[in-house]
Amino acid sequence: MTTNKTVLTWVDEAVALCKPDHVLWIDGSDKQADTLRQEAFGTGELIPLNQDKLPGCVLHRSDVNDVARVEDRTFICCRRKEDAGPTNNWFDPKEAYPTLRKLYDGCMKGRTMYVIPFVMGPLGSPSAKIGVEVTDSIYVTLSMLIMTRAGQCALDELGQSNDWVRCLHSKAELDPAKRYICHFPEDNAIWSINSGYGGNALMGKKCFALRIASYQAKTEGWMAEHMMILGIQDPQGNTRYVAAAFPSACGKTNLAMLIPPEIYQEKGYKAWCVGDDIAWMRIGEDGRLYAINAEKGFFGVAPGTNAKSNPNALATTTRNTIFTNVALNLDDNTVWWEGLDKNPPKNALDWKGNPWNPDMEVKAAHPNSRFTAPAENCPVISDQFNDPQGVPIDAIIFGGRRAKTAPLVYQARDWEHGVFVGSIMASETTAATTGKVGVVRRDPMAMLPFCGYNMGDYWQHWLEMGKKLGDKAPKIFNVNWFRLDDEGHFIWPGFGDNMRVIMWILGRADGTANAVETAIGYEPTPDDINLDGLDFSKEQLAEILEVDPALWREDMESVEQFYARFGDKLPKELKAQLEALKKRLG
Ligand SMILES: Nc1nc2c(ncn2[C@@H]2O[C@H](COP(=O)(O)OP(=O)(O)OP(=O)(O)O)[C@@H](O)[C@H]2O)c(=O)[nH]1
Ligand SMILES: O=C([O-])CC(=O)C(=O)O
Ligand SMILES: [Mn+2]
Numbered sequence: 001m002t003t004n005k006t007v008l009t010w011v012d013e014a015v016a017l018c019k020p021d022h023v024l025w026i027d028g029s030d031k032q033a034d035t036l037r038q039e040a041f042g043t044g045e046l047i048p049l050n051q052d053k054l055p056g057c058v059l060h061r062s063d064v065n066d067v068a069r070v071e072d073r074t075f076i077c078c079r080r081k082e083d084a085g086p087t088n089n090w091f092d093p094k095e096a097y098p099t100l101r102k103l104y105d106g107c108m109k110g111r112t113m114y115v116i117p118f119v120m121g122p123l124g125s126p127s128a129k130i131g132v133e134v135t136d137s138i139y140v141t142l143s144m145l146i147m148t149r150a151g152q153c154a155l156d157e158l159g160q161s162n163d164w165v166r167c168l169h170s171k172a173e174l175d176p177a178k179r180y181i182c183h184f185p186e187d188n189a190i191w192s193i194n195s196g197y198g199g200n201a202l203m204g205k206k207c208f209a210l211r212i213a214s215y216q217a218k219t220e221g222w223m224a225e226h227m228m229i230l231g232i233q234d235p236q237g238n239t240r241y242v243a244a245a246f247p248s249a250c251g252k253t254n255l256a257m258l259i260p261p262e263i264y265q266e267k268g269y270k271a272w273c274v275g276d277d278i279a280w281m282r283i284g285e286d287g288r289l290y291a292i293n294a295e296k297g298f299f300g301v302a303p304g305t306n307a308k309s310n311p312n313a314l315a316t317t318t319r320n321t322i323f324t325n326v327a328l329n330l331d332d333n334t335v336w337w338e339g340l341d342k343n344p345p346k347n348a349l350d351w352k353g354n355p356w357n358p359d360m361e362v363k364a365a366h367p368n369s370r371f372t373a374p375a376e377n378c379p380v381i382s383d384q385f386n387d388p389q390g391v392p393i394d395a396i397i398f399g400g401r402r403a404k405t406a407p408l409v410y411q412a413r414d415w416e417h418g419v420f421v422g423s424i425m426a427s428e429t430t431a432a433t434t435g436k437v438g439v440v441r442r443d444p445m446a447m448l449p450f451c452g453y454n455m456g457d458y459w460q461h462w463l464e465m466g467k468k469l470g471d472k473a474p475k476i477f478n479v480n481w482f483r484l485d486d487e488g489h490f491i492w493p494g495f496g497d498n499m500r501v502i503m504w505i506l507g508r509a510d511g512t513a514n515a516v517e518t519a520i521g522y523e524p525t526p527d528d529i530n531l532d533g534l535d536f537s538k539e540q541l542a543e544i545l546e547v548d549p550a551l552w553r554e555d556m557e558s559v560e561q562f563y564a565r566f567g568d569k570l571p572k573e574l575k576a577q578l579e580a581l582k583k584r585l586g
Contacts, residue, residue: 002155006162020108026116028151040138050333056320069199074181085454086565107172111136117154120294125388133167146297148204167203171196185215209278209294211452222282226446228256229275235268244397245446248432253300257312259496263533272382287472292390302369304339322372325351327364337365367431394509399479400427406480408544411522415466418476420577456569475509519584
């Protein structure tokens with residue numbers, strides 16, 4: 001399939017190390033994918049689903065110990081520890097390579113090695129990048145075929161170039177004690193072993209498109225961000241784009257596929273999805289910031305996805321989709337998860353494959369169960385999805401899951417203040433990563449687990465991008481859909497109604513919307529967000545726009561401790577922003 005010596009040599013080395021019985025190059029054809037699917041049905045790695053109701057769809061159950069990203073087993077392996085920074089686990093490459101080599105030695109005996117050349121980003125895009133992943137998992141191979149532009153097309157794009165990311169994956173024994181997700185940004189390499197799950201194993205995603213790419217972006221002067229991209233088309237037919245960074249399981253996919261409230265639909269507004277997880281952004285010839293979606297599919301959270309919360313996501317998953325760790329409805333051989341509908345199957349297998357019925361205490365689907373679905377299935381996929389240039393971004397939105405403290409929305413005073421707003425983000429942890437759920441932790445730019453180098457240098461890079469963008473820079477905002485009332489219920493209706501907030505944001509970006517200046521930035525008054533057709537009062541809105549200085553002062557103490565970890569890597573601009581905010585809070 002290729003004469004590229006750098007690829008051929010590397011694959012030979014991987015074969016010599018892993019010692020598979022067979023090697024199969026993935027060409028990207030339907031025929032080959034179908035053969036692999038049939039083979040996986042034979043071994044039970046995949047389970048076929050009802051082909052009338054869910055054509056082309058399959059179910060996969062991961063190992064019960066392998067259901068989420070493992071941040072404590074994820075490493076940045078660069079020569080100097082300080083380049084990994086205080087928020088990453090560092091593993092000296094001098095030790096990492098020999099340690100890992102021992103684990104990979106012979107790990108594919110009796111198995112086939114699949115060689116997957118893939119492109120991140122639209123074909124022909126100046127922003128696109130190429131990788132080659134070798135893996136011994138058919139599930140990973142078929143998932144990569146959905147999530148990336150994979151096969152011969154990638155080798156054609158690559159030609160004889162040496163500029164590609166080496167991705168070595170093996171599920172090995174799936175032993176959690178020997179699990180390593182290692183990134184070598186200085187070598188363009190990722191070595192992942194003993195996991196077969198999503199972000200640990202589909203290496204185009206977080207490993208490449210964020211950890212390695214963030215390092216490349218810093219070096220090359222662009223941005224690799226954990227952001228969804230949404231287009232809002234006005235009744236005149238003009239579409240404007242926003243990019244939003246929320247931590248895992250905090251609403252990116254939902255916002256990316258939102259259905260406008262009726263009041264906007266009636267006027268002729270439309271919403272288009274460009275991406276739901278990863279945005280690569282560079283400055284275009286006109287000086288504005290342009291974003292592409294690095295991926296070709298969605299790896300979305302299943303629980304809570306339903307015909308009301310996200311009908312577009314649901315429609316996206318009705319064909320050619322891989323479901324992971326959801327429940328199997330034995331009556332009609334379809335899938336189910338908590339929050340899909342109010343009719344749980346009477347006769348089912350849970351995500352572990354054990355008999356399940358609604359009277360049981362345990363969940364049918366794992367809280368981090370997922371769908372892997374082609375973007376082309378999405379009813380609202382943007383016609384710019386494959387545009388090599390990407391889309392111009394008018395607003396960047398940060399957000400997290402905060403029961404208190406963070407208001408529904410506020411705007412940063414300028415880019416520098418916006419970088420500060422991103423750097424102090426915090427969010428309650430979710431099931432997307434192993435460990436405790438619901439603990440507030442600082443998660444700057446939603447990149448805490450994904451920044452491939454020192455986060456202090458990353459903030460500096462953001463500041464520099466702002467200088468280059470000048471007055472063409474997108475405006476920066478922060479949102480929180482997750483404020484709770486005293487009974488623990490979400491106050492804001494969220495989902496499609498988040499468009500009401502996006503409309504204020506776009507209004508601010510073009511200078512038409514009103515705001516008041518507060519200690520933390522610009523906020524709308526309750527009159528500035530359109531509540532027409534919504535059973536939600538201005539008093540309730542005022543409540544979630546409220547900023548409690550005491551809570552904020554407390555929060556800033558935690559920011560101060562967090563910042564202290566960066567020593568002289570903390571940009572002085574951010575330190576000054578913190579001091580200024582503390583003064584304004586009194
Ligand atoms: N209350 C409320 N919940 C929301 C909202 N948007 C999303 N959620 C819930 O948050 C969870 C995660 O949402 P997703 O959109 O899948 O999050 P994500 O950021 O794409 O997650 P990753 O794919 O892990 O990066 C789901 O259970 C959603 O139902 C919202 O506006 N309000
Ligand atoms: O990477 C994964 O496994 C799933 C995901 O999108 C996230 O956790 O952000
Ligand atoms: Mn998502």
